[in-house]
Amino acid sequence: MTTTKVALSLSADAVVRAKKQVRSGRAKSLSALVSEALEEKLVRDDLAEVLDSMDAVHGAPGKKAREWARRVLSR
Numbered sequence: 001m002t003t004t005k006v007a008l009s010l011s012a013d014a015v016v017r018a019k020k021q022v023r024s025g026r027a028k029s030l031s032a033l034v035s036e037a038l039e040e041k042l043v044r045d046d047l048a049e050v051l052d053s054m055d056a057v058h059g060a061p062g063k064k065a066r067e068w069a070r071r072v073l074s075r
Contacts, residue, residue: 008034 010018018033027033055061061069 015030018027018030021027021033022030027036
């Protein structure tokens with residue numbers, strides 16, 4: 001994977017918490033943590049676009065469909 005160096009402005013609290021994640025071994029590095037979080041956000045946004053398109057074509061799921069999904073996903 002090719003990487004590009006960028007400068008970011010982050011809240012001081014977020015940086016402190018992120019560095020704690022790195023020290024505890026939950027993240028490989030600050031850059032890796034930010035990259036992973038950004039990628040996850042982009043994937044969620046892509047999924048939201050797909051779901052919005054499906055709603056536009058088929059209509060939003062009704063109450064019965066939402067209840068079914070909750071039951072199935074809670075297993």
